[in-house]
Amino acid sequence: MNAASPVSLVLKNIVQEYAMPGGKKNRVIDDINLEFNQPGINMLLGPSGCGKSTLMTMMGGVRPAGVDSPTSGTILIDGAECNDAHDDAVMVFQRYANRPDLTVYENVAFPFRLALWKKKLSKSEWQQRVEEMLKAVGLSDKKNLYPAQLSGGQNQRVALARALALRPRILLMDEPFGALDAQIREEMQQLLIELYKAWPCLIIFVTHDVTEALLLGDRVIVLSTQPALVADDFEITEARPRSSAWQRSTEAVKLEERILSKLHNASGGRGAVRVSI
Amino acid sequence: MSLWNPYAALTSGQRRGLGLAAVVLVIAIWSAVSGFGLVGPVKLPTPWSVLEAFAYLAWNDGKSLLLTATLWSAGRVAAAGVLVIAIGVPVGILMGSAPKLNAFLSPLVDPFRSAPVVALLPILVMWLGIGETMKIAFLFIGAVVYLIPMVRDAIQAVPQSYWISTRDLGATHWECVIKAIVPMAMPRIADAIIVGISMMWTYITVAEYVNAREGLGQLIQNARRFSAMDQVFAGIIVIIALALVTYQLMLGLKKKLYPWETSL
Numbered sequence: 001m002n003a004a005s006p007v008s009l010v011l012k013n014i015v016q017e018y019a020m021p022g023g024k025k026n027r028v029i030d031d032i033n034l035e036f037n038q039p040g041i042n043m044l045l046g047p048s049g050c051g052k053s054t055l056m057t058m059m060g061g062v063r064p065a066g067v068d069s070p071t072s073g074t075i076l077i078d079g080a081e082c083n084d085a086h087d088d089a090v091m092v093f094q095r096y097a098n099r100p101d102l103t104v105y106e107n108v109a110f111p112f113r114l115a116l117w118k119k120k121l122s123k124s125e126w127q128q129r130v131e132e133m134l135k136a137v138g139l140s141d142k143k144n145l146y147p148a149q150l151s152g153g154q155n156q157r158v159a160l161a162r163a164l165a166l167r168p169r170i171l172l173m174d175e176p177f178g179a180l181d182a183q184i185r186e187e188m189q190q191l192l193i194e195l196y197k198a199w200p201c202l203i204i205f206v207t208h209d210v211t212e213a214l215l216l217g218d219r220v221i222v223l224s225t226q227p228a229l230v231a232d233d234f235e236i237t238e239a240r241p242r243s244s245a246w247q248r249s250t251e252a253v254k255l256e257e258r259i260l261s262k263l264h265n266a267s268g269g270r271g272a273v274r275v276s277i
Numbered sequence: 278m279s280l281w282n283p284y285a286a287l288t289s290g291q292r293r294g295l296g297l298a299a300v301v302l303v304i305a306i307w308s309a310v311s312g313f314g315l316v317g318p319v320k321l322p323t324p325w326s327v328l329e330a331f332a333y334l335a336w337n338d339g340k341s342l343l344l345t346a347t348l349w350s351a352g353r354v355a356a357a358g359v360l361v362i363a364i365g366v367p368v369g370i371l372m373g374s375a376p377k378l379n380a381f382l383s384p385l386v387d388p389f390r391s392a393p394v395v396a397l398l399p400i401l402v403m404w405l406g407i408g409e410t411m412k413i414a415f416l417f418i419g420a421v422v423y424l425i426p427m428v429r430d431a432i433q434a435v436p437q438s439y440w441i442s443t444r445d446l447g448a449t450h451w452e453c454v455i456k457a458i459v460p461m462a463m464p465r466i467a468d469a470i471i472v473g474i475s476m477m478w479t480y481i482t483v484a485e486y487v488n489a490r491e492g493l494g495q496l497i498q499n500a501r502r503f504s505a506m507d508q509v510f511a512g513i514i515v516i517i518a519l520a521l522v523t524y525q526l527m528l529g530l531k532k533k534l535y536p537w538e539t540s541l
Contacts, residue, residue, distance in 0.1 A: 060445050062441050089445075090445065091442065091445045095438075099461065100537055101460050101537050101538075114446060114448045115449065146536075146537045166446070
């Protein structure tokens with residue numbers, strides 16, 4: 001694999017409101033401004049329900065039916081406003097990632113059955129990519145199984161393989177490992193580090209796990225809740241994989257304290273973040 | 278093991294044994310009631326006279342009335358079945374996939390679920406005459422008014438998250454419907470088809486009530502006219518058996534076509 005061509009992703013004055021019963025408006029995102037210009041793993045950290053997922057679907061250009069999203073503000077990719085589904089960004093979700101009616105292989109190959117990708121890649125090209133990605137996530141021997149026959153971690157491997165087979169410039173990950181138990185989550189975090197090394201693209205990774213943010217992030221953006229605001233935004237220069245010694249270092253502990261205090265101040269104690277051991 | 282546990286697992290032997298016991302019990306009561314003359318043979322024939330009638334219908338004088346009738350009825354169900362699938366499934370898919378189409382068409386479809394379909398028969402006779410067209414149209418209407426809403430519901434039961442993730446991969450709206458939503462709804466659509474076809478077997482006697490020269494409905498109708506209750510019973514039992522066999526075959530086919538559904 002060669003590297004993804006650089007991409008610029010800009011969120012400008014993003015506001016999201018939902019109509020409440022009784023005509024009131026609930027502002028869940030209040031004037032968020034963010035800029036991403038280079039490959040890297042960017043962690044969006046905030047308590048559950050703070051509007052992170054809404055932000056992600058906006059960036060992916062896909063919105064649930066019946067919601068104007070965003071209410072105001074613009075998202076620019078390479079300077080161009082993006083309002084609809086686009087093929088610069090691919091998403092990985094926490095759940096419902098894979099099609100139950102398709103085998104592992106068919107799940108990874110599914111995008112190439114769509115007109116958009118058929119145009120771009122020949123059959124032999126995409127078949128090679130699919131095999132390559134299955135190997136990269138260690139599922140070559142399970143390619144004829146259905147998702148229901150796989151564990152949660154294996155299912156997320158399939159989702160990662162499908163997303164990266166498209167060689168995206170932007171990878172949007174919405175709490176991808178949030179539903180996995182601790183040991184599997186660690187395995188998946190290591191896998192992501194390896195996959196990122198092979199395909200360094202712009203990753204936006206939503207999590208409510210402080211430890212995960214410190215383990216993976218080149219940059220950590222802390223969001224408050226109700227409404228979501230950028231409460232903090234800093235970089236971590238420590239190279240990955242980050243040893244457990246580093247995780248216990250003064251630097252890491254200080255960063256953790258910094259995040260927790262920002263969250264506490266911003267949200268007035270509402271919401272919850274997790275610190276895993 | 279307590280009787281009252283909805284989740285208790287039965288062995289297939291237990292299940293079959295208990296099912297068989299129920300059938301044997303009914304036949305025993307039936308034999309007793311009819312055999313001891315509690316109810317006259319005109320109202321309730323004995324099981325063995327039904328068996329005799331069955332044998333007579335199955336083979337007499339070098340021909341099988343039963344086979345001919347069965348083929349005719351099965352042919353009508355098959356013809357109407359093909360129509361129901363060819364029209365009902367696409368219409369249901371379109372209604373399920375496009376809320377505007379659903380809003381437009383559902384007043385024309387949904388009320389008929391509670392309409393007395395049998396009462397439509399005289400109207401169909403007026404419009405379509407007393408030939409095959411009328412019979413097949415009747416079976417078709419009887420089943421399609423149930424099938425369309427069930428197919429629509431099957432489409433709408435697919436979680437929206439699949440729509441979002443498929444859109445994200447670059448699918449057009451139509452591709453989302455055709456390549457994601459419909460394939461995932463297929464097992465439930467198959468269930469709808471099974472219900473629809475099974476329903477036709479219950480309507481077949483009504484469809485063949487009017488001017489049928491052949492068919493199981495006509496066979497029963499004729500026998501009733503001559504007060505041959507044993508033949509009426511034999512005919513009804515054959516229809517039930519055919520409906521059961523069709524049901525099992527379709528269920529087996531569904532499991533074969535969608536192996537992923539049972540493994541969920």
